[in-house]
Amino acid sequence: xxxxxxxxxxxxxxxxxxxxxxxxxxxxxxxxxxxxxxxxxxxxxxxxxxxxxxxxxxxxxxxxxxxxxxxxxxxxxxxxxxxxxxxxxxxxxxxxxxxxxxxxxxxxxxxxxxxxxxxxxxxxxxxxxxxxxxxxxxxxxxxxxxxxxxxxxxxxxxxxxxxxxxxxxxxxxxxxxxxxxxxxxxxxxxxxxxxxxxxxxxxxxxxxxxxxxxxxxxxxxxxxxxxxxxxxxxxxxxxxxxxxxxxxxxxxxxxxxxxxx
Amino acid sequence: xxxxxxxxxxxxxxxxxxxxxxxxxxxxxxxxxxxxxxxxxxxxxxxxxxxxxxxxxxxxxxxxxxxxxxxxxxxxxxxxxxxxxxxxxxxxxxxxxxxxxxxxxxxxxxxxxxxxxxxxxxxxxxxxxxxxxxxxxxxxxxxxxxxxxxxxxxxxxxxxxxxxxxxxxxxxxxxxxxxxxxxxxxxxxxxxxxxxxxxxxxxxxxxxxxxxxxxxxxxxxxxxxxxxxxxxxxxxxxxxxxxxxxxxxxxxxxxxxxx
Numbered sequence: 001x002x003x004x005x006x007x008x009x010x011x012x013x014x015x016x017x018x019x020x021x022x023x024x025x026x027x028x029x030x031x032x033x034x035x036x037x038x039x040x041x042x043x044x045x046x047x048x049x050x051x052x053x054x055x056x057x058x059x060x061x062x063x064x065x066x067x068x069x070x071x072x073x074x075x076x077x078x079x080x081x082x083x084x085x086x087x088x089x090x091x092x093x094x095x096x097x098x099x100x101x102x103x104x105x106x107x108x109x110x111x112x113x114x115x116x117x118x119x120x121x122x123x124x125x126x127x128x129x130x131x132x133x134x135x136x137x138x139x140x141x142x143x144x145x146x147x148x149x150x151x152x153x154x155x156x157x158x159x160x161x162x163x164x165x166x167x168x169x170x171x172x173x174x175x176x177x178x179x180x181x182x183x184x185x186x187x188x189x190x191x192x193x194x195x196x197x198x199x200x201x202x203x204x205x206x207x208x209x210x211x212x213x214x215x216x217x218x219x220x221x222x223x224x225x226x227x228x229x230x231x232x233x234x235x236x237x238x239x240x241x242x243x244x245x246x247x248x249x250x251x252x253x254x255x256x257x258x259x260x261x
Numbered sequence: 262x263x264x265x266x267x268x269x270x271x272x273x274x275x276x277x278x279x280x281x282x283x284x285x286x287x288x289x290x291x292x293x294x295x296x297x298x299x300x301x302x303x304x305x306x307x308x309x310x311x312x313x314x315x316x317x318x319x320x321x322x323x324x325x326x327x328x329x330x331x332x333x334x335x336x337x338x339x340x341x342x343x344x345x346x347x348x349x350x351x352x353x354x355x356x357x358x359x360x361x362x363x364x365x366x367x368x369x370x371x372x373x374x375x376x377x378x379x380x381x382x383x384x385x386x387x388x389x390x391x392x393x394x395x396x397x398x399x400x401x402x403x404x405x406x407x408x409x410x411x412x413x414x415x416x417x418x419x420x421x422x423x424x425x426x427x428x429x430x431x432x433x434x435x436x437x438x439x440x441x442x443x444x445x446x447x448x449x450x451x452x453x454x455x456x457x458x459x460x461x462x463x464x465x466x467x468x469x470x471x472x473x474x475x476x477x478x479x480x481x482x483x484x485x486x487x488x489x490x491x492x493x494x495x496x497x498x499x500x501x502x503x504x505x506x507x508x509x510x511x512x513x514x515x516x517x518x519x520x
Contacts (some may be wrong), residue, residue, distance in 0.1 A: 067392045096394040107389035108380075124395045167389075174393075 014163045018045045020178055020210050021066060026075035028217065030063055035061050037234035039075070043178070048204055050221040050242075050257050053231030059214040062231075063180040067099055068092045079178070097125055100176035100209075103162050104183045106167030108155040114166050115151045142166075143172040144206065145199060161192035165199065172203055179203070181213040185220045197223040214215075219255065230256065284476050288406060291399045301404040309370050309405075309471075310412035320365050321420035324357060325349065325393065325427025332436065342436065346443050347450035349428045354421055354451060359459050360507055361468035362420040366413050367499035371474035374405050375495030378478025379488040387479070402475045409471030414463040454518040462510040469502040 019042050026039035035058040043049055053059050064070045065077055068084050077084045079095060087095060092126055106116050118138040122128045128137075142148045143167040150158060158166060164184060171179060184200065185193035197220040204211060204224075213224055222242050230238040230245065230253050238245055238253045246257045268276070328349055336342055364472045378401060381387050390397040429443045481491035 069388060069392060096392055099392070101389070101392040103385040103389055105384055107385040109386055109390075110384070111377075121395065124400070125393060142345050158484045170393075 010099045019043065020045050020080060021212070022076070022078045022081075023062075023066075023078045026062070026065065026077055027073045028058070028065060028070065029073055031248070035234055036065075036072070039235060041236070042064050043210050043212060043227050043231070045177075045210050046204065046208050048200070048213060048224050048226045050213045050215060050225035050228045051227060051231055051236075052111070052215065052218075052221060055216075057081055057231045058233055058234045060182055063101070063182060063214065064213055066180060067096060067101055098177045099173060100171035100179040101169050101172070102164070102184055104186055106155075106163035108117070108158075108163055108166055108170070110155045113152050113154055114142070114147070114158070114169075117166065120172050121170065126174060128251065132185050137173055141169040144203070145169045161188050161196065162194055164188070168196075168203070169198060172207060172209075175207065177209060179211045181211060181215070183214055183216065184216040185215060192224075193220060196220070200224045216261070263425065269453060274485035280480065281476060284479070285404075285472070287398055288402055288472070288475075291396065291403050292407070294338055295396060298400050298404050301400060305404050305408035306412055308373075309408045310313035310415060313366060313369050313412070315415055317362055317365055317416045317420045318423045320485050321358065321362060321424035322427035324361055325353065325424035325429075326431040328357065328424075329428045329431035332432075333432075340432070343446075345432055345436075346438075346446035350425060350450050351448040351455060353428070355455050356507075358421040358424055359417050359466065360503065361461045362417045363413060363463065363470065363503045364417060364500055366409075366466070367470050367473075367503060368496055370409055370413075371470045371477075371495040371499040372492040374409075374471065374474030375477040375481075376488055377490035378475060382478065382481050383483055383485060383488055397479075402428075402479065405475050406468065406471035409474070410464060410467040413467030414460055415468060417463040417466075418460070454514075458510065458514040458518065462506060465506045465510070466503050469506060470499045473499040473502060479485050480496050 021041065021043040022040040023039050026036050027034070028036040030104070039058075039062055041049070041062075051059050059124075061070060065072050066079060066084065068087065071085055078094060080098070082091070082095070084092070084095070084209070108114070111118065111234060112120065115138055118141060119134055122134050122137060130135050142151055145168050147162060147165050150162060150166065155163060168184075180202065185196050188196065197217070200211065200213065200220075201224050204206070205208060213220065215221055225242050228240060228242050228245050229236045232252055238250055240248075242250060245253055247256070248254055284432060329345060329433065332348055333342065336344055336348065352502045378387070381401075387397050387401075390400065425444075425447055429438070429440060432438055434441065477495040481487040
């Protein structure tokens with residue numbers, strides 16, 4: 001049974017219409033607070049979805065449910081057709097190799113250099129042993145985020161933008177099919193934010209990844225989104241392209257776009 | 262984001278015990294499953310063992326000196342000054358050395374593990390490891406607990422030797438005794454039943470220090486304040502466990518060897 005599921009995760013046909021994440025009626029509460037009330041979402045292959053919403057509306061909780069960091073209370077959450085809540089630890093580990101997760105802070109392991117941070121998933125998850133191949137993949141990955149010069153630096157020596165780029169390099173080094181971005185541009189200056197947004201877009205084109213991007217940065221949403229979802233009080237209240245939502249008459253939706261020309 | 266739920270104290274206490282038991286089984290399961298992280302284990306042995314050596318050495322030396330200075334007037338009053346090496350060695354090897362060194366290690370090692378893992382949790386490094394498909398228990402917990410279990414007994418043996426040497430120097434401040442005579446008396450007054458149970462209990466001390474440090478760090482809340490709380494709570498809990506283990510060890514040793 002376990003074996004069949006592992007094969008399912010790896011061997012799905014890769015058509016652009018294929019739904020890689022399917023969420024129906026997702027609910028999650030913490031104590032008496034309903035954080036996710038009714039989440040419905042379908043992410044297709046090579047699609048970038050941007051989720052906008054006020055802080056505390058459950059955006060991060062949704063993507064934490066997708067990678068199995070949190071378990072939903074009700075509803076269905078399927079990744080590559082497999083129900084996440086029914087997966088064993090082994091199946092979840094197998095699934096997580098296919099999903100990259102970029103944390104808000106970059107979440108670099110601060111006792112390791114940038115090189116060691118990138119080597120970590122290669123040696124522990126992909127179990128690579130050939131040092132030449134490891135070095136090649138580390139350098140390729142850092143080059144694609146423009147951070148090759150910082151290969152032997154410690155995370156504490158990097159700026160906020162460099163940390164996020166290093167985090168992104170660590171995320172893409174295992175060639176994930178889906179990348180979940182948790183506020184990738186928060187805390188960065190406008191120029192660096194723009195660079196990160198461009199990077200997200202170029203990674204999607206280069207690696208054909210599907211992405212869910214949680215952000216408050218409207219420029220990032222405009223640049224990187226194929227589709228935008230607006231989240232309010234634990235559910236998606238609007239969906240469409242950036243331009244469509246820009247013209248929306250809904251007060252909550254319009255509030256996000258009011259400073260956009 | 263998550264609302265704070267008010268849980269009754271007794272329920273929280275039982276939940277905490279359950280969590281610790283689960284953490285304990287997770288640790289054991291991860292020793293034998295998957296690959297062992299040798300390089301991280303060696304690094305932790307260096308961090309925990311070598312980097313604590315100076316502190317343990319200085320403390321043990323001072324303890325040896327202080328014990329001789331304190332014991333001397335009493336023994337001299339009974340005309341038993343020649344018993345000083347024997348009294349020091351038995352008390353130091355059996356009890357004072359292992360317990361004091363373990364307390365020092367709890368302060369240094371448990372707090373540093375608690376703070377390190379706590380800050381890794383705050384900065385989402387533990388989550389990052391988990392979602393990448395790696396096993397944080399195997400990489401972070403197993404290596405640290407085993408390193409503490411191996412290194413605290415070693416530190417204790419080294420600390421014992423340094424403490425006895427401190428006693429020799431203190432003895433020669435007021436009296437005169439050759440190095441050879443002092444250590445002949447020290448070794449002659451010790452039996453395996455003094456050394457072995459004391460050594461065995463330091464293995465448990467080391468395990469408790471590593472386990473508590475890892476548990477507190479791993480289960481800290483997500484806030485900068487919780488890093489300090491994890492470190493502080495690790496020291497307090499590990500120190501308490503050292504005394505509990507010591508009390509049990511003394512009872513067991515008495516039953517097995519001294520009755």
